[in-house]
Amino acid sequence: MSGYRDALLFVLLSAIWGTSFMAIKVGLDYLPPVLFAAFRYDIAAVVMLGYAAVAVDYWTPRTKADYLTVLVEGVLIIALYNAFLFVGELGVSSGVAAILIGMSPILTTGFSRAFLPSERLSVVGVAGLLLGFVGVGLVVFPRDGMLAVSDLVSPGFVLLAAASVALGSVLVQRLDGDISSEGMVAWSTAFGAVLLHVISFARPAESLAAADLATEAVVALGYLAVVASAIGYVVYFDLLERLGAIEINLVSYAAPVFAAISGWLVLDETLDVLSALGFFVIFVGFALLKRRALGDELRTLQRRYRSDAPEQR
Secondary structure, X not given: OHHHHHHHHHHHHHHHHHHHHXXXXXXXXXXXXXXXHHHHXXXXXXHHHXXXXXXXXXXXXOOHHHHHHHHHHHHHHHHHHXXXXXXXXXXXXXXXXXXXXXXXXXXXXXXXXXXXXXXXXXXXXXXXXXXXXXXXXXXXXXXXXXXXXXXXXXXXHHHHHHHHXXXXXXXXXXXXXXXXXXXXXXXXXXXXXXHHHHHHXXXXXXXXXXOOOOHHHHHHHHHHXXXXXXXXXXXXXXXXXXXXXXXXXXXXXXXXXXXXXXXXXXXXXXXXXXXXXXXXXXHHHHHHHOHHHHXXXXXXXXXXXXXXXXXXX
């Protein structure tokens, strides 16, 4: 039963975070990017702190590991990830942004090699890591064949977002704090919101005067704050604790499907063949990196299916 629960939560998280790329794109027409992200987590922090206070007993940090976990999550998984992503999405489509975030599992493996002693990269693993970057090249390569530095700025910010969440996932796993996932999410969200306001204030191009709270912006902000953040991060950290840093980041390979479909339906975006090919190459790179873990998971699923199947009479 636990396996089915994890699978359902995985699909839910993929749909929530996939459609959030489209919601970000909608809101960016009305709000400065980092300020938009800060507003998102202002609302999310209030909702999530209230929920954590009611739902669990251990919802405030108590140990050094708890405080460090909140610090890492607030800085890397909330503040830097969203600042880089929102700025990056100014110049790329929802689907392309989601595909580039698909590098996070590959980057997670690289960071795991540095911070988790049990992780090792074989020759095949190195090949998988290189394939991931080849896939990124296919996604960001200009379609007119002329590569300029300006073409790499927006995709570069999205890749920095992927690196931030990958590093944060590995460090959280290493810290192993005891605080509940609800408390972790709530306090890291509040801390991340403060940091996002600091970053926004430091950006000369951003100000409250530039914010337009049109209906579309409010709907996008509400969806991102309540669904993608309050619900999404609770599910994420729950699965992170149960599955580990590398496995949970597989959501990055399901989210682009929902991002591309929602971007097409709402924003009339399209995803070209080269971007789709790049996404496939990135996934193949990850499959090579984690071939043994994926094989183990496949065998586990097969055993569960056989044990749950009705007896033949």
